[in-house]
Amino acid sequence: MVSEAGTELHTEEYNWAGNLRYAAAEVREPRTVAELQDLVAGASRLRALGSRHSFNRIADTTGALVSLEHLAPAIEVDSGSMTATVSGGTRYGTLAAELQRQGYALHNLASLPHISVAGAVATATHGSGDRNGNLATAVAGLELVTADGGILTARRGDTPDFDGMVVGLGALGVVSSLTLDIEPAFPVVQTVFENLSWDQVLENFDDVTSSAYSVSLFTDWNGDRIGQAWLKARTEEAGGAERASFYGGSPAAEARHPIAGVSGSTCTQQLGVPGPWSDRLAHFRMEFTPSKGDELQSEYLVPREHAVDAIQTMRRLSHVVTPLLLVSEIRTMAADSLWLSPNYGTDSIGLHLTWRQDQPAVEAVLPAVETALAPFGARPHWGKLFDAGASRLAPLYPRFADFKALAGRLDPEGKFRNGFLDTKVFGS
Structure with missing residues (x-):
C-alpha cells in the first residue's frame, strides 16, 4: 500500500x-x-x-x-578522512560488500550482517575482540531528524554531547545517516575448535581471548567442556589457523553452526580458508536466514575484571538456564566513552543467551540471572530481553542522568518516547 x-x-x-x-x-x-x-x-x-x-x-x-529500509544506501567513501557515510537503514552486509569492493573495511561486524547500521549503533550492538570496541565506536558523525523535522548534524570532537548521541536508543530522533571510521581491507581466516576444557580456558582466559582478532566461545553452561571456540584471525596474525589443538579442543573437521544439530552451511567460511573480512567477521552469511529464527535472546555485559567469576556464576546457574537454552556465547569488547554503551569506561565480556522461544519461561528466569550477575555490575544489552528497570540501570551508567537531560533538550515533548524507554530509562 x-x-x-x-x-x-x-x-x-x-x-x-x-x-x-x-x-x-x-x-x-x-x-x-x-x-x-x-x-x-x-x-x-x-x-x-x-x-x-x-x-x-x-x-x-x-x-x-x-x-528506513527503502532509503537508498547512499554509501560514500572519503579516502582522505578514512570514513564512509551511509543511510541509517542500510544493512551491514550491504555496506561491508561495497566497502570490500572499494578496498576498505570496518573494524568489526556483529554475528549477523543482516542488521541495520542505525539500529545496531543505537543499541551498542557488537562483535568480539579484546581490542575491538562495539560497532557504535566507529561512528565519527551522524545526521538526526529531530522532533520538528529538522536535521541535526553531529561530529565526533566538534559536537557537545556527541558521546551521548551515538547510543541513543532512538530517544533523540531518527538517525538518517551515519559516518563511520574505515580502514584498508584485510583478509581473515576462521577456525573452529570443539570440546575445549573449561578448566584450561578459565586458567588461561586472557590468553584464550587474545589468541585471535575475534574470539567467541559457545557453551550450554553444563558439564566440564565448552562446545566450540570460533577464532577469526587477521592473516598477518600468527598461529590462528595453524593450531593442532586449543585449550583441550580439536579443530572441527567440517563447517559448524553454533547450535547443535543445525547445518554449518549458513555460516561464514571456516576451516582456515582465507577470505575477505566482509565474509568472515560475521558468524552468518548474508544470503541465508540468520541464526535459527525461532529463538529469543538476552545478553549481559560484565567488566573484564570480573570475567572468570561471572562465568563461574553462570556455570552454577546451569540448572536454571540450560533447559531453556539453544546456545550461549562469550565474547569480549574494548572500553569506550559512549554514555549508554554497556562498555562505557570498561573492557567487557558479553554473556549472550540464545533461548528457546518460550517467553514466559525465559522471563521467569531473568530475575535470577540478573540477581546472580549484579555483584559484577552487569549491564544488559538494550535490544534483548532483560528484567531490570531504570532504578537498577541508572547506577550502572555514570552518564545516565546526562542522557536523560539530553533527551529532554532534543525531544521536550516526548515524541520519541515509548513504554520501554519510560520503564528502562525515564522511570524512577
Missing part, C-alpha cells in the same frame, strides 16, 4: 523472532530524507524501526513506526 505522501504503509507487523507484534497502527517506509522529515514533523508519537532484530519493545510505539 502507498500513502498519499508517497511512503509505503504497512500494518500488523512483527519483529524478526516473531515473539512480539508491534502495537503501532502503521509502519511507514519513506524513500527520501525529505519524506522522512515530513513524517517525523507530522507525528505525535513515532519510533524508528531497524531490521526488527530487537527482542523487546525498544522499537515499538502506539503511534507510528518508520522504517
Whole structure:
C-alpha cells in the first residue's frame, strides 16, 4: 500500500523472532530524507524501526513506526578522512560488500550482517575482540531528524554531547545517516575448535581471548567442556589457523553452526580458508536466514575484571538456564566513552543467551540471572530481553542522568518516547 505522501504503509507487523507484534497502527517506509522529515514533523508519537532484530519493545510505539529500509544506501567513501557515510537503514552486509569492493573495511561486524547500521549503533550492538570496541565506536558523525523535522548534524570532537548521541536508543530522533571510521581491507581466516576444557580456558582466559582478532566461545553452561571456540584471525596474525589443538579442543573437521544439530552451511567460511573480512567477521552469511529464527535472546555485559567469576556464576546457574537454552556465547569488547554503551569506561565480556522461544519461561528466569550477575555490575544489552528497570540501570551508567537531560533538550515533548524507554530509562 502507498500513502498519499508517497511512503509505503504497512500494518500488523512483527519483529524478526516473531515473539512480539508491534502495537503501532502503521509502519511507514519513506524513500527520501525529505519524506522522512515530513513524517517525523507530522507525528505525535513515532519510533524508528531497524531490521526488527530487537527482542523487546525498544522499537515499538502506539503511534507510528518508520522504517528506513527503502532509503537508498547512499554509501560514500572519503579516502582522505578514512570514513564512509551511509543511510541509517542500510544493512551491514550491504555496506561491508561495497566497502570490500572499494578496498576498505570496518573494524568489526556483529554475528549477523543482516542488521541495520542505525539500529545496531543505537543499541551498542557488537562483535568480539579484546581490542575491538562495539560497532557504535566507529561512528565519527551522524545526521538526526529531530522532533520538528529538522536535521541535526553531529561530529565526533566538534559536537557537545556527541558521546551521548551515538547510543541513543532512538530517544533523540531518527538517525538518517551515519559516518563511520574505515580502514584498508584485510583478509581473515576462521577456525573452529570443539570440546575445549573449561578448566584450561578459565586458567588461561586472557590468553584464550587474545589468541585471535575475534574470539567467541559457545557453551550450554553444563558439564566440564565448552562446545566450540570460533577464532577469526587477521592473516598477518600468527598461529590462528595453524593450531593442532586449543585449550583441550580439536579443530572441527567440517563447517559448524553454533547450535547443535543445525547445518554449518549458513555460516561464514571456516576451516582456515582465507577470505575477505566482509565474509568472515560475521558468524552468518548474508544470503541465508540468520541464526535459527525461532529463538529469543538476552545478553549481559560484565567488566573484564570480573570475567572468570561471572562465568563461574553462570556455570552454577546451569540448572536454571540450560533447559531453556539453544546456545550461549562469550565474547569480549574494548572500553569506550559512549554514555549508554554497556562498555562505557570498561573492557567487557558479553554473556549472550540464545533461548528457546518460550517467553514466559525465559522471563521467569531473568530475575535470577540478573540477581546472580549484579555483584559484577552487569549491564544488559538494550535490544534483548532483560528484567531490570531504570532504578537498577541508572547506577550502572555514570552518564545516565546526562542522557536523560539530553533527551529532554532534543525531544521536550516526548515524541520519541515509548513504554520501554519510560520503564528502562525515564522511570524512577
